[in-house]
Amino acid sequence: MDKFMDAAIQEAEKGLANGGIPIGSVIVHSGEIIGRGHNQRVQKGSCTLHGEMDALENAGRQPASVYQNSILYTTLSPCSMCTGAILLYGIPKVVIGENKTFMGEEELLKSRGVEVVVVDDARCSKLMDDFIAAKPELWNEDIGV
Amino acid sequence: MDKFMDAAIQEAEKGLANGGIPIGSVIVHSGEIIGRGHNQRVQKGSCTLHGEMDALENAGRQPASVYQNSILYTTLSPCSMCTGAILLYGIPKVVIGENKTFMGEEELLKSRGVEVVVVDDARCSKLMDDFIAAKPELWNEDIGV
Numbered sequence: 001m002d003k004f005m006d007a008a009i010q011e012a013e014k015g016l017a018n019g020g021i022p023i024g025s026v027i028v029h030s031g032e033i034i035g036r037g038h039n040q041r042v043q044k045g046s047c048t049l050h051g052e053m054d055a056l057e058n059a060g061r062q063p064a065s066v067y068q069n070s071i072l073y074t075t076l077s078p079c080s081m082c083t084g085a086i087l088l089y090g091i092p093k094v095v096i097g098e099n100k101t102f103m104g105e106e107e108l109l110k111s112r113g114v115e116v117v118v119v120d121d122a123r124c125s126k127l128m129d130d131f132i133a134a135k136p137e138l139w140n141e142d143i144g145v
Numbered sequence: 146m147d148k149f150m151d152a153a154i155q156e157a158e159k160g161l162a163n164g165g166i167p168i169g170s171v172i173v174h175s176g177e178i179i180g181r182g183h184n185q186r187v188q189k190g191s192c193t194l195h196g197e198m199d200a201l202e203n204a205g206r207q208p209a210s211v212y213q214n215s216i217l218y219t220t221l222s223p224c225s226m227c228t229g230a231i232l233l234y235g236i237p238k239v240v241i242g243e244n245k246t247f248m249g250e251e252e253l254l255k256s257r258g259v260e261v262v263v264v265d266d267a268r269c270s271k272l273m274d275d276f277i278a279a280k281p282e283l284w285n286e287d288i289g290v
Contacts, residue, residue, distance in 0.1 A: 041206065046206075047201055047206055048202045048230065057192060061186065080232040084225040088225045088289050089192075143233070144212060144233050
């Protein structure tokens with residue numbers, strides 16, 4: 001297993017344990033995690049801190065050269081907002097846990113030259129399947145439906 | 146003049162007065178401002194709180210029906226991250242102060258059915274022209290260059 005996807009899943013599980021939406025992310029630069037985070041809609045009342053955004057935010061202000069040599073790991077296919085952040089900062093590669101429960105903007109990422117890898121990790125799908133079944137309204141709120 | 150663009154400019158000026166990047170935004174629903182904000186890179190060390198994102202964040206958690214009947218005003222053409230947030234929440238109309246100092250993802254917005262209005266407000270351009278001349282490195286950091 002990939003230790004960085006494991007770390008993203010740990011973030012998702014941390015969010016779930018605190019009553020939140022179980023989506024986690026880590027940003028890896030030169031083989032080290034420089035930012036990690038999870039969806040903060042419930043915990044911080046935030047509509048912008050999706051897992052990927054929280055990881056970016058927690059990585060702090062970085063120069064373009066860091067983003068442009070980083071890999072973003074996320075447990076779920078990134079929505080248009082998180083996709084836009086990836087494009088803004090020129091992150092060249094995204095590793096996605098699963099895209100069965102939600103298909104994000106993978107085609108847009110690819111069309112802009114971002115390498116997209118979907119690992120189809122059953123742990124990620126189970127986290128989301130269980131969560132969506134338990135709290136569909138919260139999930140819909142998070143994806144603007 | 147449009148009082149909502151005036152409010153977005155006031156946000157940009159507030160940011161500038163605190164040493165920040167002078168980009169502001171407001172979100173308007175049913176004729177009322179429900180969220181206002183400005184770029185927080187300097188003030189909060191944030192790489193995700195662009196003006197539009199800060200306005201969204203300050204509007205708090207809203208149901209889809211609110212976003213889908215709102216207008217986002219921003220002093221500067223929205224970058225890919227802010228564009229993605231607009232698309233995520235289905236905000237149907239964006240009013241942009243200017244796009245001369247930075248051309249954002251206006252074509253992507255239009256291709257997804259978002260109404261884009263550029264008012265070409267000289268106050269917005271001057272804020273950015275002066276800022277970019279004074280602090281080019283900070284500006285480049287903000288747009289991932």
